Amino acid sequence: MAHAGMGINEVMKHNHVNPQFTEEELQKVQEIISHYPEGKQKSAVLPVLHIAQTHWGWISPAVMDYVAGILQIQPIEVYEVATFYTMFHLEPVGKYVLEVCRTGPCMICGAEELIHHLEHKLGIHVGETTTDKRFTIKEVECLAACGGAPCLQVKLKTMDGAYKYYENLTPAKVDELIATEWV
Numbered sequence: 439m440a441h442a443g444m445g446i447n448e449v450m451k452h453n454h455v456n457p458q459f460t461e462e463e464l465q466k467v468q469e470i471i472s473h474y475p476e477g478k479q480k481s482a483v484l485p486v487l488h489i490a491q492t493h494w495g496w497i498s499p500a501v502m503d504y505v506a507g508i509l510q511i512q513p514i515e516v517y518e519v520a521t522f523y524t525m526f527h528l529e530p531v532g533k534y535v536l537e538v539c540r541t542g543p544c545m546i547c548g549a550e551e552l553i554h555h556l557e558h559k560l561g562i563h564v565g566e567t568t569t570d571k572r573f574t575i576k577e578v579e580c581l582a583a584c585g586g587a588p589c590l591q592v593k594l595k596t597m598d599g600a601y602k603y604y605e606n607l608t609p610a611k612v613d614e615l616i617a618t619e620w621v
């Protein structure tokens with residue numbers, strides 16, 4: 439689930455200035471770190487990156503450096519995790535990030551048609567964000583919902599950063615969601 443083709447120059451295109459977690463977030467980070475043996479705080483990198491993305495909406499190089507400082511690891515150790523998983527956004531994204539599964543079962547059941555429909559409907563390509571910052575389209579690998587193919591997930595703006603799954607999608611169903619739910 440790597441960001442194929444995303445070079446370091448591309449990653450460096452955007453950045454935050456002096457990112458800082460809130461006190462509440464720092465407490466949560468310390469609690470997560472406490473789950474691991476002393477000296478193994480690197481193991482907390484994924485949940486801490488999730489907290490960062492919930493705070494800033496996306497993960498810039500400055501945020502990665504900040505996370506590395508908190509975990510007392512090298513920045514590259516955070517970079518290699520954040521740039522590997524498609525769940526982390528490396529540039530600003532829209533309010534709704536439509537993460538459409540493109541793996542075999544979903545493809546066979548119409549994911550390609552769905553993606554083309556979304557691109558046409560929203561006037562953007564995969565990886566892009568609408569000018570009103572409402573939507574970003576991403577392609578992702580298997581969402582473990584193959585029985586409901588084709589499907590997509592959208593991350594909710596909740597404290598736990600849960601995802602909502604939408605299954606057995608058709609262009610008509612997506613149109614309805616755009617008009618009624620993703621507003």
Ligand code: FES
Nearest residue numbers: 539544581583584
């Ligand atoms: S192939 Fe799409 S959810 Fe598994």
